[in-house]
Amino acid sequence: MVVTATKRSENIQKVPLAVQALGEAALKARGAQTVEEAIAYVPGVNFSSNGTNAGTYTIRGVATSSTTTNSQATVGLYIDDIDVLDPAYPKITTNLRTFDVERVEVLEGPQGTLFGAGALGGAIRIITNKPNLTTFQAATETTLSGTAGGGLNYDVNGMANIPLVQDQLALRVVDYYQQDSGYIDNVTRHESGVNYANSEGGRAELKWRPIPDLTITGTALFENDRPHDSPYSDYGDNRYKWNGAVTNTNYNETRIYSLALDYKFSWADLVSITTFADKFENIQADFTADATSLLGFAAPPSVVNDYGPSQTFDQEVRLTSSNAGPLRWLVGAILVDNRRTVIEPVVVPGSGALVGSNSDVVSYSKGLSRVREAALYGEASYDILPKLTATIGVRVFNDQLTNQQTLSGTLVPASHTLTHDTESSATPKFNLAYHVTPESLLYAQAAEGYRIGQANIAIVDPISKEPIPAAARPDKLWNYEIGEKSSFLHGKLIVNADVYYIDWSNIQLGEFTQPSGINFIGNAGRAYVRGLELQVQARPTYDWQLGGSLSLDDSRLTSIAATVAASKGDRLPGSAPLNLVLYAEYSHPIASDLSWFARIDTRYVGKEYADLNNSSSLTYGRYAELNLRGGLNFNRYTLTAFIKNATNGHARTSAFPDLTVPVAIRQQPITVGLTFAGRM
DSSP, X not given: OEEOTTSSOEEGGGOSSOEEEEEHHHHHHHTOOBHHHHGGGSTTEEEEEEETTEEEEEETTOOSOSSXXXXXXXXXXXXTTEEOSOSSOOOOOOOOBOTTEEEEEXXXXXXXXXXXXXXXXXXXXXXXXXXXXXXXXXXXXXXXXXXXXXXXXXXXXXXXXXXXXXXXXXEEEEEEEEEEOOOOEETTTTBSSTTOEEEEEEEEEEEEEEETTEXXXXXXXXXXXXXXXXXXXXXXXXXXXEOOSSOOEEEEEEEEEEEEEEEEOSSEEEEEEEEXXXXXXXXXXXXXXXXXXXXXXXXXXXXXXXXXXXXXXXXXXXXXXXXXXXXXXXXEEEEEEEEEEEEEEEEOTTHHHHTTOSOOEEEXXXXXXXXXXXXXXXXXXXXXXXXXXXXXXXXXEEEEEEEEEEEESTTSXXXXXXXXXXXXXEEEEEEEEEEEETTEEEEEEEEEEEEOOEEOSOSBOTTTOOBOOSEEOOEEEEEEEEEEEEEETTTTEEEEEXXXXXXXXXXXXXXXXXXXXXXXXXXXXXXXXXEEEEEEEEOSSSXXXXXXXXXXXXXXXXXXXXXXXXXTXXXXXXXXXXXXXXEEEEEEEEETTEEXXXXXXXXXXXXXXXXXXXXXXXXXXXXXXXXXXXXXXXXXXXXXXXXXXXXXXXXXXXXXXXXXXXXXXXXXXXXXXXXXXXEO
């Protein structure tokens, strides 16, 4: 498989990095309709879900929370070269679909040189199928399923590729709609299936090649997610029950527009990518338990809202040399400008009368933040010997962070604060690759990753008056690894493995004030992560495909700030000590255009902590899951029957304190369905 993890096209087995890739055929074979489902088969990668469109990706245990915080994510998330996560406060994670994509790439370890801030633990890239300039294409995929304790789920996807001017201009349009039935019952509100949700979205790509060496591609992406309520269940109860007084919702609208220009010189490739992202998020959480604690008696249903728009402008230009010759290089520059507004009212009905006010808004804040980053990056590889290649890279960056906040409310003195911070640094990378044979590669790498500092939204808890740091400093890590990639028996057996050690300093940590539950970022201390990753793929006969992956991870605090409730030796959250995936697929022809197939996938996820303080932390993980698939391929059509979570396990896949209430996300109950796919 060819990947672009190094910003140039290379065979994945020749890339001296820990890169995993799932092509379109592999995604369909696994039934992976979302990125979350795709990365479940990648060693060292975890996803802690907070619902339909919220969650936290973790690679190699680099995380400080099982839920989203105000800080920049530790994993970069891209559609092609488009960064879909905001540089600060990424509360919503776009529900990325894998229909009509060429592949999903997972780059493990820091990618600070080529991808910049936010790729601290690694990066996930969804590479879409591009418009075809010569051939009309169309595809559809429809899935109907039923979930135990829920109802009917359906998922409809469509694609059309239309050449408008032969060999010069083509349009590719993708659209999808997903409706999931709920299976969580709210015992307080006496409602069933409250976590039903729907998502709709798509993309349109227009590709123009006016001359053979110039390609211009315009892309428009959109997505709307509408979960009715969260999939929370009571942490201490194995049932799919919840007792929220109000709904917990994460609504989002995402619009991303991009223009990419690619000009091929005889000696290099020039690429310019201009992107504008426009998002709106509305997050509602249940504040009732906190209001009860605040007032000293049972409070009526109360809510806290986070809502507001976010706009990001991104301009990147890079020049990549041809693959010919012993010296290969890449240079680039990027400018990112993000502006975000977060409005947060806290409403406790009846509280105004207690303090002689006609308003029940106990706290109201409006935060305006801006993050600007300018960076230059470069990388050079030189063949010291025919089989030995050295690579050196560096990224130099400057960040400017501005945050202003206005506070008011019946229990909050009116105030206005303004903070500003500037930071500059460089992140290097060193790599040595030795091609033992054309089918065997050894590599060693030392690379640095970073995450920008954060100006906190508030400097004091509006109710308790607890002080909050004005800003958190950047955190960085060094990743040292040795790996091998080997292919045997003419490609019928592939074995890739690596070991790594990570030294993470000045760790940014999401913390909460009491009783308001205001999230702020502090610097916690230092940690190490050490681990092993193994991936095996085998095709013993034409009909059989076998494989699996294993990751072992040990992530520990080595020092901790005095103000943080944690201890030296605590395991980092969101990192399982063991992840194991095994699969087997059999396919066999029945007639010239007809074949049948069957597949089994199973995985095990070890115990994980929700936060740094292991002695009091919520835990999750330590579960197995079994998925079964089988069906018929007929010419251009496929009919697949599947069973997800065939053993109907109900283990916690994520857990965290929602304000002061401990909640769990559990395995989706056994789900049985059919998928019909066709292509022309």
